[in-house]
Amino acid sequence: MVPLRLLIGKMISKSYSELMTLTDTLPSMSDVERKRQILYYITHTRKQFLKLMNIMAYLANQNRMFQESVDYLHKIHAELPGARVRNFDILTAVDVLTTGTYQRMPTKIQDMLPPPPLTDEQVLETFDKMNDELRLRMLTKEALPVTMKNYRIENGRIYFHVNNEFEVSMTLMGNVDQRKWWIVSLDILVQPTNTGSAAEVDITLNDTQKQRLRTNAQTQLTPPENDQLFFPLVNVYDYLHLFCLNMQLEILYMQATMMAKTRWMDQLKVHMNSARTSLTLIYWGGGTQTSHWGSPQESVEAQKLALTVRDEWKGLIQKSGLGASVALADLDDQAKTKVFASLKYPKTLLITLWNGDKDLHSDGPLLDASKLNVEQLLLHVTAFHRQSILAKFHQLLDTQTTFLEENGLRFIDKSDQQDTHSQPLTVQFRPDRYVHIDVDSRTGRVKTSETGRHRGDGDLKLRSLEDRLNTDPTNLARHLVWLRSEVVISEIVSLAKQLHWQPFHPSQMLLQPDDMTKLFDDPDPLPPSSSTATAPRVKTAYPAHCVFLQFTQFEDWYLVMAVIHNEFQASLCCLR
Numbered sequence: 001m002v003p004l005r006l007l008i009g010k011m012i013s014k015s016y017s018e019l020m021t022l023t024d025t026l027p028s029m030s031d032v033e034r035k036r037q038i039l040y041y042i043t044h045t046r047k048q049f050l051k052l053m054n055i056m057a058y059l060a061n062q063n064r065m066f067q068e069s070v071d072y073l074h075k076i077h078a079e080l081p082g083a084r085v086r087n088f089d090i091l092t093a094v095d096v097l098t099t100g101t102y103q104r105m106p107t108k109i110q111d112m113l114p115p116p117p118l119t120d121e122q123v124l125e126t127f128d129k130m131n132d133e134l135r136l137r138m139l140t141k142e143a144l145p146v147t148m149k150n151y152r153i154e155n156g157r158i159y160f161h162v163n164n165e166f167e168v169s170m171t172l173m174g175n176v177d178q179r180k181w182w183i184v185s186l187d188i189l190v191q192p193t194n195t196g197s198a199a200e201v202d203i204t205l206n207d208t209q210k211q212r213l214r215t216n217a218q219t220q221l222t223p224p225e226n227d228q229l230f231f232p233l234v235n236v237y238d239y240l241h242l243f244c245l246n247m248q249l250e251i252l253y254m255q256a257t258m259m260a261k262t263r264w265m266d267q268l269k270v271h272m273n274s275a276r277t278s279l280t281l282i283y284w285g286g287g288t289q290t291s292h293w294g295s296p297q298e299s300v301e302a303q304k305l306a307l308t309v310r311d312e313w314k315g316l317i318q319k320s321g322l323g324a325s326v327a328l329a330d331l332d333d334q335a336k337t338k339v340f341a342s343l344k345y346p347k348t349l350l351i352t353l354w355n356g357d358k359d360l361h362s363d364g365p366l367l368d369a370s371k372l373n374v375e376q377l378l379l380h381v382t383a384f385h386r387q388s389i390l391a392k393f394h395q396l397l398d399t400q401t402t403f404l405e406e407n408g409l410r411f412i413d414k415s416d417q418q419d420t421h422s423q424p425l426t427v428q429f430r431p432d433r434y435v436h437i438d439v440d441s442r443t444g445r446v447k448t449s450e451t452g453r454h455r456g457d458g459d460l461k462l463r464s465l466e467d468r469l470n471t472d473p474t475n476l477a478r479h480l481v482w483l484r485s486e487v488v489i490s491e492i493v494s495l496a497k498q499l500h501w502q503p504f505h506p507s508q509m510l511l512q513p514d515d516m517t518k519l520f521d522d523p524d525p526l527p528p529s530s531s532t533a534t535a536p537r538v539k540t541a542y543p544a545h546c547v548f549l550q551f552t553q554f555e556d557w558y559l560v561m562a563v564i565h566n567e568f569q570a571s572l573c574c575l576r
Helices: 004-028 031-083 090-099 120-140 207-219 232-261 333-342 374-399 401-406 459-471 473-498 513-520
Strands: 151-154 157-162 166-173 180-188 268-272 278-283 304-311 348-354 410-412 425-430 433-439 446-452 502-504 546-550 557-564 567-574
Touching (some): 120 151, 232 268, 304 374, 374 425, 459 473
Antiparallel strands (some): 157 166, 268 278, 278 304, 410 425, 425 433, 557 567
């Protein structure tokens, strides 16, 4: 065996010696021979060192394999005692074969085994004890709002049902002296209408939303720090009640928004405030002058319907310093006053205001939280608003009956019939012609129609009458007289055409002011003053209802028919 150190030393010495010899002999050789000798030296030396490197690598691998063999043998030496077959458990085998059970199991294992299931009798007994605990808790310690007084206790739970809002079941958990309320289930009862109309929306809570709502409600049952009075059931009711009210408002908002984009397009404006506690509906597109009638306040915003979540006792619980639950009997008189004041319900309401007035003229509630329908509320308000406008028209016609009769009109009063204000008003303006006045509850505009014998020439005049009534409702009787005058003039023109007379409008006649004064001036001029005489008045405008009828045989002669001061006047004139 040659040591590796000696082998390496000899190779280095031999290579160095050959290099020195080559250095001495190279000068005497030719150029080609020098190159050949240098190449041979380099090639030979390189091979020798490569062999040396292979030997060193092999030796290193051998050392690693030797070390691994030693480590594995040591591991076998350490683990071999554990692999030996132990003595047989004769006693246990005898117990199992003779009794069929294992009787020598360590008692610590019992702590890791699940307890045996309760029998039906034990379950019922446990429920009875929990029910008794709940009854005792409700009678001695808990305060409830009025809306949660009707509860039931069964199967170890207490169930609170608030109509059209929510139903929650709770139980007590924890040690005997520190038991706290725990929410077992929570269902929201607020629902939109399911009639299949355009106002129907889907607000069903998914599982994630239900779990989050339940978690937030559970936090309301945790008493705040450093407080002496706290009523957890009151607190959770306030939270769930406010959630249901906000949910109702959101449903109404979605329904109204959908309606404003479909059937009520251009007739309904929807606005929700930034705090999302007030919803304002402006119907009839803002309304006309006539549509302001019949509302609680005849203002520019008479068509406004507001739904607001109003908190009448906001912050009262916090101001009362309500903290951990205690028996009411332990409170002093001052604390009792605060507690009783905080329990006045409902503290938070969803109210409906018609232009600031709470009276919606309905015997029953118009909003049912179990089937919300904002369109039903809107239709009720607009229908009543329509009846109010018709009632004002009716009242106005009653006070102007004499004026109507003097001008050849007659109001057909139907006050002896039932539901008078919901029926259109009827006025006879010609012996065989009647005009009906109604209000469109969808648009708020006054609309008119005609019955009786007519020649189909009244549609344009009825539209003009509608425009007058929508802009100036107080002069209802005068507008009806205007319609009668228009119809009479139209009839005169029709008869004149049958007689082959040529009708002309005054604007076509190029009348002078003096001519107008002679034809259309007031027949009863004002008396002169006692001090100075009044100058004669000059007529500069022709009447609204007037027609010139030209005679066929006499082209310069005209029969003038005009309505002046609500009276018909006929004149014969010659114009050259």
